[in-house]
Amino acid sequence: MxxxxxxxxxxxxxxxDEEQMILEMLKDGFKDTENRLILYVLTRPLALLLLAVVSSGLRFLLNSFVAALLGPVLLTILALKMLLRHSPDxxxxxxxxxxxxxxxxxxxxxxxxxxxxxxxxxxxxxxxxxxxxxxxxxxxxxxxxxxxxxxxxxxxxxxxxxxxxxxxxxxxxxxxxxxxxxxxxxxxxxxxxxxxxxxxxxxxxxxx
Ligand SMILES: CC(C)(COP(=O)(O)OP(=O)(O)OC[C@H]1O[C@@H](n2cnc3c(N)ncnc32)[C@H](O)[C@@H]1OP(=O)(O)O)[C@@H](O)C(=O)NCCC(=O)NCCS
Missing domain, CATH: 3.40.630.30 (Gcn5-related N-acetyltransferase (GNAT))
Structure with a gap:
């Protein structure tokens, strides 16, 4: 533009009467940043190493390689989303x-x-x-x-x-x-x- x-x-x-509209605008602006931030966090070398260690540990408990690999990643994404959404006001x-x-x-x-x-x-x-x-x-x-x-x-x-x-x-x-x-x-x-x-x-x- x-x-x-x-x-x-x-x-x-x-x-x-503009409160809802502004909330949507803020959520929209925040969503992009949130997704990029989660990707950024997950791709840091230390985070990758930790996920690899947890996945390897889970492999002893779970039969499924996919579950052992994806479980920690999905849980981390969920935890990060919950952490980032915490906005009291x-x-x-x-x-x-x-x-x-x-x-x-x-x-x-x-x-x-x-x-x-x-x-x-x-x-x-x-x-x-x-x-x-x-x-x-x-x-x-x-x-x-x-x-x-x-x-x-x-x-x-x-x-x-x-x-x-x-x-x-x-x-x-x-x-x-x-x-x-x-x-x-x-x-x-x-x-x-x-x-x-x-x-x-x-x-x-x-x-x-
Ligand atoms: C950040 C944000 C508020 C900028 O608003 P905007 O109206 O697009 O910004 P402006 O048009 O006034 O641009 C001013 C300057 O910001 C920078 N800028 C804006 N958008 C940019 C982009 N996509 N890439 C790089 N620089 C950008 C440029 O320096 C620009 O100056 P220029 O146009 O002379 O190069 C908007 O992109 C937004 O709402 N983002 C999502 C929410 C967010 O990140 N909020 C900040 C939380 S602290």
């Missing part, structure tokens, strides 16, 4: 983001087409003057047309207006589009979260 004219795009708080989006200093905004194209969203929350670990960016997603149809960049600029302006001096965010290592968006907007890697020694989530931050 070509870049949208700035006058076509407005950003405002999410309305009650997704079920009651509007109530969560209207409490305290949390806010969720939507991008609206041509007056009525909701095409993206972004949320801001105070840093959960209480880092001073730090806001966290969450729930950034753009609907598939509107991707690569400047909506993500606009939402990011809007969020930063909101954070500044609320007195924050820094924005922090966490994104999966496999979310290439998001990483490129953040890096091209001045965000720098400041940490990460690892699993089996492999970075899974990258932390980016920007001084406002």
């Amino acid at each position: 070509p870049t949208l004219d700035p006058s076509q795009l407005a950003i405002r708080e999410m309305q009650e 997704l079920g009651c989006l509007r109530a969560y983001y209207r409490s305290g200093r949390r806010r969720l905004w939507v991008a609206v194209c041509d007056g009525d087409d909701v095409c993206g969203c972004v949320a801001l929350v105070p840093h959960p670990e209480g880092a001073p003057c730090t806001a966290e960016l969450r729930r950034l997603a753009v609907s598939r149809w509107y991707r690569r047309s400047g909506v993500g960049r606009r939402l990011l600029a809007f969020l930063e302006a909101q954070a500044r207006a609320q007195g924050y001096k820094r924005v922090v965010l966490y994104t999966a290592v496999v979310a290439k589009a998001a990483i490129s968006l953040f890096e091209s907007n001045g965000y720098r890697p400041t940490g990460g979260r690892s699993w089996l020694g492999y970075t899974i989530l990258r932390e980016f931050s920007k001084e406002l």
Whole structure:
């Protein structure tokens, strides 16, 4: 899709009747990342080695080679899916983001087409003057047309207006589009979260 004219795009708080639509948009954005992240985790050398060891052990207990091979893989996928789905505030989006200093905004194209969203929350670990960016997603149809960049600029302006001096965010290592968006907007890697020694989530931050 070509870049949208700035006058076509407005950003405002999410309305009650948009909650379901936004949930679907977030789930859609998350699904791609989730599948790529699971593939990424399963193909790390250490994960492959562990799966091979468990499969070999199971081969002594099970008659079927296929079951011994696929069982641990399927169980790992299931466990990772359950782990990644754990998102306490997704079920009651509007109530969560209207409490305290949390806010969720939507991008609206041509007056009525909701095409993206972004949320801001105070840093959960209480880092001073730090806001966290969450729930950034753009609907598939509107991707690569400047909506993500606009939402990011809007969020930063909101954070500044609320007195924050820094924005922090966490994104999966496999979310290439998001990483490129953040890096091209001045965000720098400041940490990460690892699993089996492999970075899974990258932390980016920007001084406002
Ligand atoms: C990440 C996301 C929000 C980007 O939104 P978008 O509206 O497509 O982004 P924009 O059109 O504003 O693009 C801005 C920049 O992001 C980067 N970018 C966006 N999509 C990209 C892609 N598919 N591949 C590489 N870079 C990409 C580019 O640097 C781009 O600048 P350019 O067009 O001048 O090259 C969108 O792809 C999305 O919703 N992804 C799924 C959910 C997700 O990953 N959310 C982030 C969670 S932290």
